[in-house]
Structure formats: structure tokens, C-alpha cells
Amino acid sequence: MSKTILYARVSTADQTAAHQLTQARQAGFAIDDVVSDEGVSGVSVPLAERPQGRRLFDMLRKGDTLVVRWVDRLGRNYADVTDNIREFMRRGIVIRTVINNMTFDGATSDAMQMAVRDALIAFMAATAQAQAEATKEAQRAGIAHAKELDRAKAYKGRKPSYDRADFEAVQMMLTNGTGASEIAKLTGLTRQTVLRIRADGQGADEALRAWGL
Known part of the structure; x- marks a missing residue:
């Protein structure tokens, strides 16, 4: 019997797994099981190297449906996301997203439909990587700014000899x-x-x- 499995990647600045499950159910998905990687950075660790990401590859079977909030849950960059989606499709697994209710599967054999599907996957993966890089750069800038403020506060110079x-x-x-x-x-x-x-x-x-x- 096929199952519908939600994969949630949760970082310290991200939504909780419970929140992602609630979103999936509100979008109409009947979730049978939840696999969640917590405290894992999506921009540095490939899906197959995450503790529960490896479990996901082991437990999914042909006919199962993999639900994710968005395709960025499935990899750290463009290549990782596209490779993982294609691998799941080759195994007969359907991938669906909560955001925009997108569906990707390997059922079609029509070359034109396959080309459109693959182009859409590539575009979404590229968008996910661009968003991740922009977020990371904003975080770096924020950290650098905070450190600069701390240095400015810490360095007072010599105490004045006057009041x-x-x-x-x-x-x-x-x-x-x-x-x-x-x-x-x-x-x-x-x-x-x-x-x-x-x-x-x-x-x-x-x-x-x-x-x-």
C-alpha cells in the first residue's frame, strides 16, 4: 500500500516540523508519516548526507508520494535538488509541494511533456539556490554589521582626563x-x-x- 510522506527540514531560523505538517494538511494532504531533519543547514549539507535524508531514500517505495513544503527542502543547491527529484521519479515516487501544489512524477513518456517538466524542475531548483544564496549573504552581512557594532562599543579609547x-x-x-x-x-x-x-x-x-x- 502506497504512503504519503512529508519530509521537513528544520533549521534554527526555519519553521518547525509541526508547522510544516499543519501547512501540508491545510493544503489537503493526508500525511501518513513525517521525516524531519532538525538543525541541519539546507545550503551546506546534501539531502543524502542528512540523517533523516538517508532514511528517506531507504523508506520510499514505488507509488509513494513525497510531500515537501518547497523544492529547496530536497537539496543544498541546483544540482542536488534536480538530481534528487530525478532519482525519486526514476524510482516511481511522486513529488508534491505544499507551496503552489506542484506535482512531479515520471509517469509521462511524451518527450514534449518531459521537456516541460524538466525545465520547470530546473527553474524551481535554480530559484531555490538563488534564494538560499541571497539569504546566506544577508546573514553574513548582518553578522558582520553586528560584530562591527560590538567592536565600536568595546573600543572606547583612553578614558578622558576631564569630566x-x-x-x-x-x-x-x-x-x-x-x-x-x-x-x-x-x-x-x-x-x-x-x-x-x-x-x-x-x-x-x-x-x-x-x-x-
């Missing part, structure tokens, strides 16, 4: 035309510190902010 009150007093006296030596005497700061604040007031202010002063 916020000193800074504001120096700025006020500079505005009034008071000389650096006189400001140093009045505030207790070194003349070099006063000169640095005069030369780069914005940088001096940012240094205080970096230290929460």
Missing part, C-alpha cells in the same frame, strides 16, 4: 576668549588637555559619551 563639567567649563571660557594657560589654571586641567578640547571639541565630547560621562 563633563570640565568640558563645558573649557568650552565656555574658550568662547569668551580665555587663553589655554589661564583655563588650565582655573580648571586644574593640563594645558595640553585644554588645547586638545579646543582643537577638536566634537571628538572630546564623543570621548565623554563613549565612557558614559
Whole structure:
């Protein structure tokens, strides 16, 4: 007796297997069994090398129906996806997708229908790979940005020798035309510190902010 089996690949950022099963049932599929690979990256591990992916190849029989959310569940890239779909079809297994309710099988012997079917498989596999690469690149960019922010937060530079009150007093006296030596005497700061604040007031202010002063 033929079976309908749902294969769910679940990564940490993906849907749960239970969610994919619910989606399949809502789409009208009567699922007999669920095979799920959890915590496995679809863009780095081929289907045949995933723990439950290997089991899937062993358990599917001619006449069975393999249900997947989308063709990207069946491989890590264009070649992997197309090779796996063709292998399943050669075994007499029907592949159906929850998204768009696509059906792929090896029943037809008409050359034109086979060409259309194979072209559609190729297009969908190429689209799946492009989406996976775009997602991976976005993740890399996000991680790099987060690391850069962490580095910016971690590096504060040398702690200023002045506090916020000193800074504001120096700025006020500079505005009034008071000389650096006189400001140093009045505030207790070194003349070099006063000169640095005069030369780069914005940088001096940012240094205080970096230290929460």
C-alpha cells in the first residue's frame, strides 16, 4: 500500500516540523508519516548526507508520494535538488509541494511533456539556490554589521582626563576668549588637555559619551 510522506527540514531560523505538517494538511494532504531533519543547514549539507535524508531514500517505495513544503527542502543547491527529484521519479515516487501544489512524477513518456517538466524542475531548483544564496549573504552581512557594532562599543579609547563639567567649563571660557594657560589654571586641567578640547571639541565630547560621562 502506497504512503504519503512529508519530509521537513528544520533549521534554527526555519519553521518547525509541526508547522510544516499543519501547512501540508491545510493544503489537503493526508500525511501518513513525517521525516524531519532538525538543525541541519539546507545550503551546506546534501539531502543524502542528512540523517533523516538517508532514511528517506531507504523508506520510499514505488507509488509513494513525497510531500515537501518547497523544492529547496530536497537539496543544498541546483544540482542536488534536480538530481534528487530525478532519482525519486526514476524510482516511481511522486513529488508534491505544499507551496503552489506542484506535482512531479515520471509517469509521462511524451518527450514534449518531459521537456516541460524538466525545465520547470530546473527553474524551481535554480530559484531555490538563488534564494538560499541571497539569504546566506544577508546573514553574513548582518553578522558582520553586528560584530562591527560590538567592536565600536568595546573600543572606547583612553578614558578622558576631564569630566563633563570640565568640558563645558573649557568650552565656555574658550568662547569668551580665555587663553589655554589661564583655563588650565582655573580648571586644574593640563594645558595640553585644554588645547586638545579646543582643537577638536566634537571628538572630546564623543570621548565623554563613549565612557558614559
